[in-house]
Each structure stands twice: as C-alpha cells, then as structure tokens.
Amino acid sequence: MLGSERRPYGVSRAHFRPSPIFICLAGLVVVSGWMAWTNFGNARFNVFLFVVSGWLVSLCLHEYAHAVVAYHGGDRMVAERGYLTLDPTKYTHPFLSFVIPLVFVLLGGIGLPGGAVWVDRHAIRSRGWDSFISFAGPATNLLFTIALVLPFAFGVDTATHPVFWQAVAFLAFLQLTATVLNFVPIPGVDGGNLIHPWLNPQWQRGFAHVAPYGMLILIALLWTPSIGGLFFGFVYFLGDLIGLPYDLVYYGRELFPHLNM
Template sequence: MGEDRLVLGVPRAAFRPSPIFLALVALFVGSGVFVWNDAGYLRLGVFVFVVSGWLVSLCLHEYAHAVVAFRFGDHEVAHRGYLTLNPLKYSHPLLSIVFPVVAVLLGGIGLPGGAVWVDRHRIPGRARHTLVSLSGPATNVVFALLLAVPFVIGVDLVEHNVFWLGVAALGFLQLTASVLNLLPVPGLDGGNMIEPWLTPQWRRMYDLFAPYGFLLLIALLWNPRLGGWFFDGIDALGGVLGLPTDLSYAGLRLLRFWQT
C-alpha cells in the first residue's frame, strides 16, 4: 500500500509529469538548441521555441495553483489530474490552449490560459485562498525575471542573435501574463486574490461579473487607447527589469514565420 499511495489515498501516478508535458519540455529544449546553433529555417525554429516555452509556462502556472491548493487541503486536485502538468487537464483545450497561443502569435500578449477547479470549501482561511490564486501569476513573474537575467548581465547579443530574440520575446510574454494575471478582474487570478476579503454584498457582485471577466479583459485590450496604455506600461516595466522590449518586439515579429 505504501508503495502505491503517497498521502490520503492519492496514487503516486497523480504526481508524475504527463508524457505531453515532457514532450513540450523536450520540444522547447530541442528547438532552443536548434536556434542556438543557427540550424535550418530559423524563423520556424523561433516559432517552436517561443510557443512551446509558452505552453510549458502555462502548465507550470496551473500546476502552481494546484500544488498550493493540495498543500492547503484540497486533495481532489490530484484526482482531477492537475498535478500531472498535462495541459489537456486544465479546463477547455480551445479556451485554455488554442486561444492563448493565437493571442501570442497575433497580438504578442500572454493571456491567461487554463484554469484548475479548486474546492475552496476544503481550504480554511482567506489568506490561503489568496495564496492559491497568487501562486499561478507568481510563476509568470519568476519566469519573466529569469528570462531578463541574460540581458541584465550583458550577454553578447551579436553572437546567437536569433536565439536571444526568442528569449526576449518569451520574456515579454511572461511579463504581459504577469501583469494581466494580477489585475483585479473578476474571475481571473487577480480578482480571485481579493475575492475572499470582500463583504458578502461585494462578493455577490463579484460572482455576477466573474463569468465575463475574461471577455472584459479582451474588450479592454482591444480598445486602441487602453491597449496602447497597457503596452506602454509593459515597455516601462520591461525597462525597469532590464528586458529590452525592442528585442522582444523583434522576436515576436520573427516567430511569425508566415509573414515576410
């Protein structure tokens, strides 16, 4: 029994990374090596590198929600497959994977992707609920900081130039995802962080708007003025972190290999 079970009757298999996630990691690393060595059609290589890296980060974002919820008392997340890092387990494949990838390709925006369903009745304390919601965006923040490190320490951007453009593009996506996920929009991580602290009256209003939070976010970004302010803010934040947004935009243009 001890060899087959970990805690509270949860099989060890519920904690093993899925083959799909491992394949994404292998694709990310392999395409990175491909681009680093200037092999073959580089624009296609950058496309695979950035998109696979983004999908890996989506999985880790949702995994962070699940693992914190598990530690705080909701062990059902393991039975739902959330701790296997399988992207197909994180809500609807179209809304959770396809749509965010399309947003990356066409708009250069790291939209919130999948979602894990957490039974908050199993988690005591408002602070813990907030930490469950915060854990996902925190992974994006960590990724953004790590991807900015090479530029902060001053890597040679001439050698392996295309690779560094891909890194900058991926860092830019993590930066946009960090900001969007921390906005206090109902139904998204930022809103879910403050929801436990609302009064019953405000919580009823929050629950009313929560199903439409994602659409509200899209509408705000679609507005030219608001979208412009958002990207201006991202550029300024990137400058503070040392992430060169001019290289990020160049990398995002490069990964659209179907454009001339």
C-alpha cells in the same frame, strides 16, 4: 516529493508524476532552443517552435502552481483530478487555458492569461490560502520572466547567437504581459480571485455574477486603443526596470509568424 504518510487515501506517486505530454513540450523547448542557437534550418520556424513550446510550458506551470498550492491549502482532490501531473489535457477548460491564449500569442504578442484549474474553495482552510492559490499562477509567470531576462541583466553577448536571444526576449515579453494581465483585479481573472476572499458577501455575490465574463471583459478592454495603449506603456515601463532589451523583443516578434487581422 511528498512522503507517503502525508498523501491522503487514494493519492499515489503517479498523481505527482509529470505527464509525457509535458515532458515532450519541455523537450521541444530544448530542441528548438538548440536549433535557434545553432541556426539550424529556418530561423522563423525555430523561433516559432521555441516561443510556442515555451509558452505552453509556462501555461502548464501556471496551472500547476494554482493546483499545488490548493493541494497544500486543503483541496486534496486536485491530485485526483490530475492537475499535479502538468498534463494540459486534464484541465477543466483546455480551450480557455491553452487555445485562446495561444491564439493571442499568434496575433502578435499578448500573453493572455488562461485559467482552468477547478478548486474546491470550501475545502481551503483559510482566506490566506485562498488568495495564495490565485497569486501562485501569475507569480509563476513573473519568475519565468525574471529567469528569461537574467542573461540580459548579466550582459550576455547577444551578437553571437542573435536569433536565439531574440526568441528569448520575445518570450520574456509575453511572460511579462501575462504577469500584468493576471494581476488585473477583474472578476474571473487571477487578480480578481486574489481579492475575492476578502470582500464582504454582497461584493462576493457581485463578483460571482461577473466572473464568467471576466475574460471577455479583459479582451474588450485590451482592444480599446486608449486602454490598450496604457497597458503596453506600463508593460514597457516594467520591462525597462528589469532590463528587458526591447530591440531584441522587436526582432524576435518580427521573426515570429503571427496572424494578421
């Protein structure tokens, strides 16, 4: 927690206190994880609750990472906007940050990046900080992925609580897809925003024109069979490198209720 002497005028401890909504989401992860671990009730329902609540928690942390780096990089108004409370209702476009990514999870296994923390780039003290703001979000997804995969890397016995470990593996897969997608250098996506400060003014103007449509471009590319195939091939390659068990991912996805199109 920052000391009071380092907080600007008008910023109190309440601006940094986790919101009740986030605490409830984190609690739901724990409860649904226990339900999956103990085979309490319906397995499909338990996996659904665990994956969706875990995914929403990761989206909150993703946006928080952008905001907290922006705060230290010079934009102290992110605290006033409520971004540092992990409250999903405070983001500029909750539809883009939460609804659309959640729909793609329900479609069956794409961790689509969100992105709705508004940062005053003019207040950021350097290009390095500006890039770090964009890097922080997908880096959070990467850390989330590693944390979920670590038990498998250490040889955990997945046969004793199979439903739980299948849910963990599927959530790890979603986090890995989100990590890769967020680093794609498309305007309007974190990967594009990461390189934006280092472009010449002419390229920056071009990026600014394309950025509002960046997410739509990304979705269209994923829907193209050839590009989508290359994307998932790369994700599977990375998953193999870090020890993600794809048999458990498959069973976790089969247990997870998803929309059919």
